[in-house]
Amino acid sequence: MAETTLSSTPAPAAGASPLLRMEKVTLRFGGVVALDDVSFEIQQGEILGLIGPNGAGKTTCFNALTGVYQPTSGQVVFDGLPLGRRKRYQINRMGIARTFQNIRLFQNMTARENVLVGADAHHRTGVLSALLRLPRHRREEAEGHRLADELLELMDLAHRADDLARNLSYGEQRRLEIARALATKPKLLCLDEPAAGFNPVEKQRLMDLIRTVRDRGNTVLLIEHDMRLVMGVTDRIVVLEFGKKIAEGRPEQIQNDPAVIAAYLGVEDDDA
Template sequence: MSEPEDLTPDAELAEAEADPEATRIVDPAAVAADLADPEAVAEVVAPHRDIATGEGEKLLEVSGLSVEFGGLAALDDVTFDIKRGEILGLIGPNGAGKTTCFNAITGVYRPSAGTVRFDGAPLGRIKQHKITRLGIARTFQNVRLWGEMTALENVCVGTDARHKTSVFGGIFRTPRHYREEHDAVDRGMALLEFVGIAPRAAEKASNLPYGDQRRLEIARALATEPKLLCLDEPAAGFNPSEKTALMGLIQKIREDGYTVLLIEHDMRLVMGVTDRIVVLEFGRKIAEGTPSEIRDNPAVIAAYLGVPDDDTA
């Protein structure tokens, strides 16, 4: 999808004068009625960003990643990769370093050692918002929404990562500003339909049931048009039926062309949706493989069940 060229302030004003209709006020309720149609939703939700990495090739490469806090190693020489188009599970007991790994990949923490390459380029010390623009989006272990904003407004915030309106354009509400607002509303409603909570678009996020808040976080992350979607324990607090529905949503997200990195404690969910699994324990990688390989791995069984080390030697 091509983006409009940047306009100078004078050009933006000239465009506004030439097309007053282009600056009509956005009415969040006046969204395209056909967005409820599955094919229309799929068209709006599908990623449109150029990705240098080919299908099945390495999209993210983590090499020798270490993170220390006050001399304590939270991650110790962790290496793995994520291939474009797959769902990779990152699992381990509490305190294994899973969320620390997420935070190091997404720029929240600075690695003490090691490198992260994404879509062929090193991330280095890039700031968090630039990592988002490069194409990595995430949800959080604890729900983080703007509670006083509606569900639709929360998703529209995510779409802003791809908007090109200048400060000048925002102040003077130029045609580009209005086009991007309309696009945000249409795309936001499509994403809410996609995750199954479109009827709650006008409700405050703080008033949504917990499960719908989790789905809203996923919709907001998808609104940034990520190449890689990182989900940090998305099933936390879910009942069995909600977990089953979430499995279906994650699979649908992958089918729409997204690559997924998943942290999750629920082994049924992990084994049911992932293509490969990486296992951490005390900040180190102890296993990597397919779900069936991980299920039968003695080191993994020991990490979760406390089998004595002598039994796995």
């Protein structure tokens, strides 16, 4: 299917550099092409939706920009620097954090301890400093606890701070995973289907939360199947199908794009 270009997509401000660029990224697994020459940009302070039918390559795209997979060709440029073959922890320290389709918390740690794990990502003191309780270690520890409490409050989890993660409800665990990701102080927060399993009230709450995260200074990349949520919270949307980008534009443009309708309904463009 040919890519649809929407000319009325808002252009970035003159002289502005995108926070992230996917530049002709192709990713192959043997004879399977998971991503095929995919290019798009994310502007600072934007909420960008990444959507498409099952198997479109959305999570693979996340994995390519967070260091899980190395592109076969093309490159990912973040904050002006090619990611190259950097390790996942190095990419995280550059300012990219993510959540996962399947919740990945430390189930036998408390909510606060889970967030502290994220806060530790930027700590510079080592084991010796911790054992000797040196001043710099104590400062970093105090800052980590302050940040953890702030994020738990933001996620409405302050009252569950000392509860084990495994004892939290499904929705609380989802919010805790976002809090842990934010604790790494990311410039770009990648959310992989954060509303999975949510009821309508929880989805509305999540929309408000995503806007709050953006208003705090984070840029957000969102994978989500719930179209009402995506259309209600994103500034722009990129659509993938079979590993190819088929459309890009504002929510109202994507909603009425024949190629997107065809991809979701499984019909030819002309029939859509």
